[in-house]
Amino acid sequence: MLKQILSKLPRKSSKSNSGDLNGSNSISSNAVSGNGIQRSLSGNAVSGRSNSVKRMSSAVFPSSVVAGIEPLLSFKDVPNPERQNLFISKLNLCCVVFDFNDPNKNVTEKDLKRQTLIELVDYISSGSAKFTEPVIAGICKMSAVNLFRVFPPNYRSNSSGGEGEDDEPMFDPAWTHLQIVYDLLVRFITSSSLDAKVAKKYVDHSFILKLLELFDSEDPRERDCLKTILHRVYGKFMVHRPFIRKAVSNVFYRFVSETERHNGIAELLEIFGSIISGFALPLKEEHKMFLWRALIPLHKPKSLGIYLQQLSYCITQFVEKEPKLASSVIRGLLKYWPVTNSQKEVMFLGELEEILEGTNMVEFQKIMVPLFQRIACSLNSSHFQVAERALFLWNNDHIANLIAHNRQVILPLIFPALERNIRDHWNQAVLNLTVNMKKMFTEMDNDLVMSCRDKLEEDEAKLMSAAEKRKVTWERLESAALAQPVTGKTAVLLMPAATIGS
Secondary structure, three states, X not given: OHHHHHHHXXXXXXXXXXXXXXXXXXXXXXXXXXXXXXXXXXXXXXHOOHHHHHHHHHHHOOOOOOOOOOOOOOHHHOOXXXXXHHHHHHHHHOOOOOOOOOOOOOHHHHHHHHHHHHHHHHHHHOOOOOOOHHHHHHHHHHHHHHHOOOOOOOOOOOOOOOOOOOOOOOOOOOHHHHHHHHHHHHHHHHOOOXXXXXXXXXXXHHHHHHHHHHOOOOOHHHHHHHHHHHHHHHHHOHHHHHHHHHHHHHHHHHHHHHHOOOOOHHHHHHHHHHHHHOOOOOOOHHHHHHHHHHHHHHHOOOOHHHHHHHHHHHHHHHHHHOHHXXXXXXXXXXXXOOOOOHHHHHHHHHHHHHHHHOOOHHHHHHHHHHHHHHHHHHHOOOOHHHHHHHHHHHHOXXXXXXXXXXXXXXXXXXXXXXXXXXXHOOOXXXXXXXXXXXXXXXXXXXXXXXXXXXXXXXXXXHHHHHHHHHHHHHHHHHHHHHHOOOOOOOOOOOOOHHHHHO
């Protein structure tokens, strides 16, 4: 009986509710479920009448949060001293999360929340907002409640990392709310009145890691917003810059070494493209390690084509800032050079051209031998696009100049490949390009071309002689084996009937 009486008495607000502005994990259960709003709102409340608003707010928020402020009032309907409290009340109202998988569920409440979010964005845009610590805490909490979530398992059956080039993008049904929350967060972080020293308490390492997890979203609109936010956070909070670089490196490590699945690699690389361009010279050892351990291994996954443009930009930025890195970058490309994937090899050749454009003579000479041994294989590729793309390297004036100055070393490496193309390649375009290249070398240094041709003929003669010797040796062995009588468990060389008869 006593328990029944006590259960009917009104309960005081819990500590979690009273500490709502200090980063608590959730608001009251009625608010989260949306039932408190649903019971209290009528059509008049949605239209903004103050009487209905007053009846509603007590069902959603405990009075200890912001005393005397109704969250559905308009900012223009309250005096200036009370607008900050109203702003915090509206932030807490927007902590209610709805299920958007059912478009017919909580339609009125969803629209109310959307209108409130728009009011918050407009208030920040007007410059009236003062980012005190309670306001900063409220914005970070509201953003966390709405944005930080666990994505469902990727239903795509392909093994590529993230969205394939031909896949249709997936769109989040909650985007009508998420977009406004992202807009509010961007305006908050970029506001000139935000004190980074105070805000770093709430935009902390945990907050940044949660942002990075969201980059795996399948919605390209969300990834685009995240790209802007993370870039602004990096610029605003200098104290977090080393942590952000390390955290993004860990995303790359996991992608390359474990999962090969991630939807946001291109966006993260795009952010780093602008970050790298701002690196001071000389480059720190930390930045060089990022190049060698994080960026170059990104050439390994099969899904390279999705983020190749952004990756190439990052690497060329390093080479432009410190040309001495060119030789080590090219060695990294040779390490991950594709052997059986022709489309990926075409991509590598394209990126190689961009890197060679920024390579000076000294660095070029360090890697020209292994580089042109690999290019010779590409010249002889039976896939015409690979051979054609390798031949197009000579159309670049800077690369052609580097090759011309080092032709005594390079031409002997590629001349056999040129001759084999002229004799045997099936594609007419590749054949014509090869003939033109040989003509260019002949006009440049005819004696060298003749020397390479003589050397090729000599090598081919030696190969033919060696092949003939092997053939004679095997014939002698076969004859000797046939002449020996078969006894016991002696191994017998079985010859086809046609061979024996001949």
